[in-house]
Amino acid sequence: MLPCLMRIEPAALAFDIDGTPYSPVYGDVYHSAQSGPAQAQHVFLDGNDLPRRWAHARVFTILETGFGLGLNFLATWRQWRDDPARCARLHYVSVEKHPFARAALEQLHARYPEFAPLARQLQDVWPPLVGGMHRLHFEHERLTLTLAFADVAEAVPRLRLRADAIYLDGFAPRLNQDMWSPRLLQRLARLAHPGATIATYSSAALVRDGLQAAGFAVEKCAGFGRKRDMLRGSHAPRRPQPAASAPGSRHAVVIGAGIAGAAVSERLVRRGWNIDLIEARALPPTQAPARYAGVFHPHISRDDCILSRASRNGYLYALRHWLALAQSGETLDWSRCGVLQLLGEAERKERMIAAIAAQGFPAEFARYLERGAAEALAGCALAGGGCWFPGGGWMRPMSLVAAQFAAAGAALRAHFGLRVERIARSGELWQALAADGRLIAAAPVLVLANSNDMTRLAPVAQPLQQIRGQISYVPAASLAAPRIVLAGAGYVLPAFDGMVVSGSTYDRGNDDPEPQLQGHASNLARLAQLLPQARIAADAAQIEGAVGFRCAAPDHLPLVGALPDVAAAAGRKLSLGGVQLAELPRRDGLYCATAYASRGLVWAALAGELLASQIENEPLPLEGDLADALDPGRFVMKQARRGTL
Ligand SMILES: Cc1cc2nc3c(=O)[nH]c(=O)nc-3n(C[C@H](O)[C@H](O)[C@H](O)COP(=O)(O)OP(=O)(O)OC[C@H]3O[C@@H](n4cnc5c(N)ncnc54)[C@H](O)[C@@H]3O)c2cc1C
Ligand SMILES: C[S@@+](CC[C@H](N)C(=O)[O-])C[C@H]1O[C@@H](n2cnc3c(N)ncnc32)[C@H](O)[C@@H]1O
Numbered sequence: 001m002l003p004c005l006m007r008i009e010p011a012a013l014a015f016d017i018d019g020t021p022y023s024p025v026y027g028d029v030y031h032s033a034q035s036g037p038a039q040a041q042h043v044f045l046d047g048n049d050l051p052r053r054w055a056h057a058r059v060f061t062i063l064e065t066g067f068g069l070g071l072n073f074l075a076t077w078r079q080w081r082d083d084p085a086r087c088a089r090l091h092y093v094s095v096e097k098h099p100f101a102r103a104a105l106e107q108l109h110a111r112y113p114e115f116a117p118l119a120r121q122l123q124d125v126w127p128p129l130v131g132g133m134h135r136l137h138f139e140h141e142r143l144t145l146t147l148a149f150a151d152v153a154e155a156v157p158r159l160r161l162r163a164d165a166i167y168l169d170g171f172a173p174r175l176n177q178d179m180w181s182p183r184l185l186q187r188l189a190r191l192a193h194p195g196a197t198i199a200t201y202s203s204a205a206l207v208r209d210g211l212q213a214a215g216f217a218v219e220k221c222a223g224f225g226r227k228r229d230m231l232r233g234s235h236a237p238r239r240p241q242p243a244a245s246a247p248g249s250r251h252a253v254v255i256g257a258g259i260a261g262a263a264v265s266e267r268l269v270r271r272g273w274n275i276d277l278i279e280a281r282a283l284p285p286t287q288a289p290a291r292y293a294g295v296f297h298p299h300i301s302r303d304d305c306i307l308s309r310a311s312r313n314g315y316l317y318a319l320r321h322w323l324a325l326a327q328s329g330e331t332l333d334w335s336r337c338g339v340l341q342l343l344g345e346a347e348r349k350e351r352m353i354a355a356i357a358a359q360g361f362p363a364e365f366a367r368y369l370e371r372g373a374a375e376a377l378a379g380c381a382l383a384g385g386g387c388w389f390p391g392g393g394w395m396r397p398m399s400l401v402a403a404q405f406a407a408a409g410a411a412l413r414a415h416f417g418l419r420v421e422r423i424a425r426s427g428e429l430w431q432a433l434a435a436d437g438r439l440i441a442a443a444p445v446l447v448l449a450n451s452n453d454m455t456r457l458a459p460v461a462q463p464l465q466q467i468r469g470q471i472s473y474v475p476a477a478s479l480a481a482p483r484i485v486l487a488g489a490g491y492v493l494p495a496f497d498g499m500v501v502s503g504s505t506y507d508r509g510n511d512d513p514e515p516q517l518q519g520h521a522s523n524l525a526r527l528a529q530l531l532p533q534a535r536i537a538a539d540a541a542q543i544e545g546a547v548g549f550r551c552a553a554p555d556h557l558p559l560v561g562a563l564p565d566v567a568a569a570a571g572r573k574l575s576l577g578g579v580q581l582a583e584l585p586r587r588d589g590l591y592c593a594t595a596y597a598s599r600g601l602v603w604a605a606l607a608g609e610l611l612a613s614q615i616e617n618e619p620l621p622l623e624g625d626l627a628d629a630l631d632p633g634r635f636v637m638k639q640a641r642r643g644t645l
Contacts, residue, residue: 048167057088137324146621161620215235254449260604266608339487369387383529421435430590460559474499606622
């Protein structure tokens with residue numbers, strides 16, 4: 001796999017002498033001088049025979065190279081919205097190396113009043129300019145835009161999708177060769193369904209030849225504006241890959257009603273599924289004690305490691321998802337007050353400053369604050385500066401679970417107070433069985449979101465670690481709490497409901513479900529470190545708290561996806577040495593979403609969306625190498641390679 005350079009250089013806002021948006025970097029215009037919207041219609045929609053080709057489809061996927069101003073997207077959206085025979089779900093996936101900043105996009109979109117209401121919706125959810133994939137939903141999630149902010153050569157090999165239509169819209173081939181190289185066209189062909197159509201404004205011989213070599217039957221037709229010709233074609237591969245089968249009945253059993261199970265259930269319900277959700281706890285989320293609150297913020301590393309990349313996608317997706325829940329009327333107990341990650345010693349500070357600079361993060365995502373500025377935000381004295389995440393904050397997970405239950409509505413049938421003792425396959429169905437052998441529920445798909453209990457029901461060739469954690473509820477009157485979340489050796493939240501949540505311990509090998517005095521004492525010590533000048537008048541013996549058990553994989557990444565068939569893999573272990581994860585034997589219809597470790601809030605929404613996309617064979621919301629890094633089959637592969645399976 002290619003190295004992944006995630007630094008994003010935004011596009012400059014410029015115009016040529018005709019007033020057409022223009023790129024000084026590439027020396028070309030963004031669209032025909034005649035009309036961007038009319039060009040989008042003629043070249044890309046008509047060129048791909050849309051809307052006819054998407055009529056009555058369940059899912060239709062368009063892949064675009066070069067998002068630019070998003071005019072092709074807006075024209076496609078408008079066409080789809082106005083089409084009574086539109087497909088049920090439209091996925092639009094677009095790759096862009098130099099996205100515009102939101103303010104520039106707003107200025108540009110103002111030039112195309114015909115798109116005004118749609119453009120405003122796009123601007124409202126436009127992501128910060130950070131590398132990676134960004135999934136945005138519109139039209140009650142029937143239209144999904146997945147933006148890959150990256151160089152096309154890095155992004156396209158990482159896409160996991162099957163395209164029905166392709167828009168080739170780089171700048172002119174002679175000025176922007178990377179967007180038209182034979183290698184890229186081959187890669188695009190690999191992502192195309194047999195019969196997928198392709199269209200481009202260019203009629204250059206290099207493009208035509210490249211497309212033909214990649215397996216497209218191409219023809220010239222009348223171009224738009226000053227262009228006499230354009231190209232359109234369809235994919236006619238010599239060896240078509242078998243089409244992925246769509247699930248038959250859309251009914252799943254989900255085990256575990258924590259934030260993992262609730263998110264998976266809600267994402268599937270959005271796609272028309274019915275869910276039986278089984279939870280050992282007796283109380284539904286609306287009645288469960290809900291004082292516990294967790295923190296969310298991005299993870300940053302100098303080499304932009306897999307954890308940083310995947311959790312960045314998760315963090316941004318979660319924020320959009322929660323805002324959408326709130327906008328649709330669900331109640332969430334949360335605050336985006338911002339998180340300051342205190343860095344301590346100078347070396348860590350230098351590393352963080354270098355990482356932020358190397359990746360060119362915009363200030364709305366992350367920036368370093370010196371002590372004075374940090375103290376002004378926090379409203380209290382600090383030991384030093386830190387990394388400021390203005391979009392971060394805290395959330396009560398139970399309120400999120402309750403909101404997702406409410407959003408799922410009647411399609412989600414919850415069974416509380418029932419522990420699944422065993423799962424079994426019977427014909428086409430997975431059964432969830434209680435200790436007395438009673439069948440609780442059965443469905444063709446079963447998702448294990450039961451955290452530390454998951455590997456008991458389905459092994460993954462790797463034990464997961466259970467790590468106890470205790471948080472403390474410090475009376476708000478006993479200290480001057482910060483106005484923002486402070487994170488460092490532990491974390492402290494602003495005061496709310498008369499208390500300050502502070503945590504948390506990491507107690508390996510301790511399975512006491514009750515708070516311990518020692519845990520409160522160590523949380524108070526963490527608090528004193530975070531707030532060096534605060535006088536904390538709390539007694540560890542008097543304060544209350546809560547205990548939970550994290551579930552962690554050795555690589556600190558979640559497990560999301562189809563479960564491996566460990567026994568079948570062991571039988572074929574010699575042949576597994578050099579193969580891809582995709583070839584690993586799997587347990588039909590059995591999936592998991594677990595091991596979120598200390599980042600459940602950041603992972604849950606994206607993991608739910610990833611799993612639902614995998615089950616439905618829709619484009620994945622994150623890069624293929626990241627999906628592989630989260631694949632529950634990764635340990636089997638590792639062991640097969642090492643010869644230890
Ligand atoms: C002290 C502490 C502090 C934390 N702080 C943060 C933080 O600040 N930010 C953050 O993002 N994350 C934090 N975390 C981590 C976060 O809480 C977890 O990542 C998250 O709760 C995992 O969610 P989950 O749904 O996978 O698991 P859980 O919340 O454990 O849910 C699993 C559910 O499955 C049910 N279940 C298990 N087995 C069965 C069965 N056989 N049948 C039926 N039901 C079953 C359980 O009852 C449980 O309700 C913290 C964790 C702890 C312990
Ligand atoms: C003609 S414009 C696209 C116009 C756009 N489709 C629209 O509807 O507004 C070409 C786009 O390709 C992008 N681009 C150029 N080289 C790229 C590369 N190597 N990888 C990804 N995007 C690239 C440019 O930044 C530019 O936004």
